[in-house]
Amino acid sequence: MDIQAYIESGILELYVAGALSEKENKEVYNLMLQYPEILQEVLEIEAAIIKLTASVSPVKHNDKILQAVKAHLGLTGTNSNVIPMPKYNWVTYTGWAASVLLAIGLFWTTTQNNQLKTDIQIVKTQQELLETQIANAKSNLEEANTLISVLRDNNITKIPLAGQGNFSSTYANVYWDKQQQRIYLDAEGLPEPPEGKVYQVWSLTLNPLTPTSLGTIDNFITDDNKIFEIENANASEAFGITLEPAGGSETPTMEFLYTLGVVNAG
Incomplete structure (x- = not known):
């Protein structure tokens, strides 16, 4: 603006x-x-x-x-x-x-x-x-208090999401609370999306590769902390973030896959 x-x-x-x-x-x-x-x-x-x-x-x-x-x-x-x-x-x-x-x-x-x-x-x-x-x-x-409690909870799984392809300098972190079926996405490492575009978060199973949308981050620009709470009832094996047209997409646009991270089975 x-x-x-x-x-x-x-x-x-x-x-x-x-x-x-x-x-x-x-x-x-x-x-x-x-x-x-x-x-x-x-x-x-x-x-x-x-x-x-x-x-x-x-x-x-x-x-x-x-x-x-x-x-x-x-x-x-x-x-x-x-x-x-x-x-x-x-x-x-x-x-x-x-x-x-x-x-x-x-x-x-x-x-x-x-x-x-x-x-x-x-x-x-x-x-x-x-x-x-x-x-x-x-x-x-x-x-902030909620995030602190999440970071200190041993039952919370942290999944680092590394930058991919042309977006190798980007990064994010997912904190997965399986009991509450939700994730906390720390997207500080993502740049502001261009006008008409939004970030979309995906839960993935790997064999076969099946993406499930967890929704778009419509308030990315206005949120100062860049930390987003998202419901996730899926048996996720990985998480990814893509850049999509406003409103989101049914399937991820792989050319604009910004970050990806695999859940550590151990």
Whole structure:
């Protein structure tokens, strides 16, 4: 994803202004969680709006407005002790002045409400992100504790998967919990798949060679730890990982066999 192009598209300004649909708001929010650059840009936009709102506050223009009222009422004499006679009747003056004051009050109220809404949105966004970060940290801690217990369990079988052919520099490790019928795949040694492609994990029996799909790793790019828990009720004799089109394949594409490892019978 071209983050800079996305930022320059103008959609973040529409998000802050509340002009997007619910679906679009959700998409922007998810990208804020995934990309710190987008989150920072949203916060800067919101801060700029608050600053701009403050810069046009009517409080700063009270002197000019007062001078305009005085000019309209004919109160422009240099001698402050001399009050010139009005040119129109007082009802007209007071009505006009009241209208100006009412407009100032309405503008000030609107400005304050808009600033309050913006502040609330910023706080809400920050709170939601903090809650998400806490949830992610908790999830990562639980995942780390689970992995530690797996690594220390003598009943867990470790199967190293070595790189194959043109992908000899790649590697992975499978930790097989036969009792729980699941594996933990450590895929840190695999590069990010190209767009439109996914990694697919296979359980193999060797004689005859029979592959059984254990599914695709659709969240490979977004998963920071690159450790995936996968169900496996098969009597596996080997494990392999291939690169397949999005959605997976019925049989492995051997030209894109990245890693392969045989289960040690001993």
